[in-house]
Structures are given as structure tokens and as C-alpha cells.
Amino acid sequence: MRKIKVGAIYRHFKGDYVYVIGIAKHSESLKDLVIYSHNNRLWARPVDMFLSKVDCEKYPDVKQKYRFEEVNNKNNRKEEN
Numbered sequence: 001m002r003k004i005k006v007g008a009i010y011r012h013f014k015g016d017y018v019y020v021i022g023i024a025k026h027s028e029s030l031k032d033l034v035i036y037s038h039n040n041r042l043w044a045r046p047v048d049m050f051l052s053k054v055d056c057e058k059y060p061d062v063k064q065k066y067r068f069e070e071v072n073n074k075n076n077r078k079e080e081n
Contacts, residue, residue, distance in 0.1 A: 002051050002066070004034055010068040013054045017071065023047065 010018050018036040024044065026033055032047040052067050 004047065004050065005070060009071045010036070011064070011071050013059070013062050013064040013067055013069075018043070018068065 004020060004023065006020055006022050008020050010020060012018060016038060018038045021035045021037055021042070024033045024035050025031070033044040034047055034050040036043050036045070050068050054062050054064060054067055056062070
């Protein structure tokens with residue numbers, strides 16, 4: 001099972017990079033949300049959506065398997081503040 005690493009950089013399948021700040025609970029549903037930074041803004045997305053696979057029917061030319069994938073190679077990292 002994939003886990004989200006707080007403090008890690010992830011690449012969105014469309015090419016943008018995000019910085020994961022933490023995991024929060026939704027105040028009403030209590031579902032886990034990923035809190036991340038992108039283009040100097042804070043965003044929240046449900047964990048299951050963050051970890052989901054790319055819809056290959058909708059995006060047939062995408063090479064990335066998952067919506068967000070952790071960037072492991074330091075040469076490919078792009079810091080987001």
C-alpha cells in the first residue's frame with residue numbers, strides 16, 4: 001500500500017510539483033485530507049484521491065501511473081513554498 005510522506009515532493013501527472021505539508025481531518029466527515037503547497041497556495045485533497053491512479057481512458061498519453069508520485073531523484077526536485 002502506498003503511503004504519503006509528509007515533507008516530500010510529489011509530481012502531479014500533468015507535470016506540476018507539490019510539497020506535502022501534512023495530513024488533516026475534515027471537520028465534518030473526519031476523512032483524511034492531504035495538505036500541500038503549490039504555487040504559494042495551500043491545497044487540500046482527500047487521501048484516496050491523492051493516491052489514486054491516473055484515468056488512462058481520459059488521459060491516454062500520460063506515462064505516470066498515479067495522480068501524484070513522490071520525486072526521489074534530487075536532480076528532479078523542485079521546491080514549492
